[in-house]
Amino acid sequence: MNQALAHIVDDDEAIRDALTWLLRTRNVAARSWDSAEAFLAGWQADFHGCIVLDIRMKEMSGLECFDALLERNNSMPVIFLTGHGDVPMAVSTLKKGAFDFLEKPFDDNALVDVVIRAMEADARRQASQETQATVAGRLAQLTPREQEVMQLVLAGKFNKVIADELNISMRTVEVHRSRVFEKMGVRSAVELAQLLAPGRD
Amino acid sequence: MNQALAHIVDDDEAIRDALTWLLRTRNVAARSWDSAEAFLAGWQADFHGCIVLDIRMKEMSGLECFDALLERNNSMPVIFLTGHGDVPMAVSTLKKGAFDFLEKPFDDNALVDVVIRAMEADARRQASQETQATVAGRLAQLTPREQEVMQLVLAGKFNKVIADELNISMRTVEVHRSRVFEKMGVRSAVELAQLLAPGRD
DNA sequence: CCCGATATTGTGGTCATCCGCAGTGTGGAA
């Protein structure tokens, strides 16, 4: 798995180096990119950490880069840096999910604090997303019929009722039910319900 | 229950009247307040709708009013209006949960659109919060012993195991279990798990 | 002192669930 990194995207080398050094003194691993294009080219879906994004850059701006990242379903928190931001820009990016929006000159410590909070948030998001992916993976292993039966089981129906609704025998329902429990890694309908509850299908 | 209203808080009567009229032409019920203090004095926990809050006002500012509302656990979305906002202010309020932050002069239609979205968001929040309150109310009706048994039932344990852990007979567990289902308004452990899943206790 | 809420337990029976054993049928891939 990719290590958690603060990705610094800025076309000003002085800023990149200063931020990298600043973060490393606080034990935050960082990697810098000299343009939005370079970052997008190197970006991978399993990157973790956060993104510190300058808005004013040659060629592609930070805003365009942000939109491109949204397109790709990037999950890392994005912290904007800007020397001449305006209110609508800040509001728009935050409403689109940016983590923070800082104006230069900014307090070094404040920036690092924000980066650390962002990376913590990403770690939490990642953890919950991984368990969710595990569940999704198991669900995908179910045959169509098993999924049908599972839905009815989750509706709290008796095997007898399920058998009627699907026009099959009770024994068949039992077999599917058993397979569902096995594939989903649970031992009862209650556990199944809890596994699937925080995000129905 | 209180009707959903757009609460307009502004010390400029011209603005208040204009906004009220504007919203009513789009079938949005509005009520105006001539100061933050007046609104806070009249505010009730069961207000619904949204709040349109001017930042620059005599006496208490919109920002202070917002903080006071946060203290009171206000649930209505807050839309800030300002003629001279700066980026840090916008960022700070949005991160504290404000719904939007608009600079004057703003587009009338855009404002109404935002208000409508805010009121829809509040309606959704209210709906989910009400069902949650219902569940909480039912949980509160459970005796301590019933809650204990419920937890173990939700852990997917057999009555026999629950009986052992609580050092009581299986029959007693059955009685508690039955009472839990009755009081919670469900007919099986699966339904119970689904009712309580999107927010454990 | 009596009553209601709470917690407890037993008996016996019905219904639901789970599982092993055993088998049929179909459609697609090797």
Next chain:
DNA sequence: TTCCACACTGCGGATGACCACAATATCGGG
């Protein structure tokens, strides 16, 4: 054609869940 995944079914037994009927015991009020 053979093999495999998938769906389907019956039988019978073990275990768990649910319930009606019937009781005992504690504690805090009224």
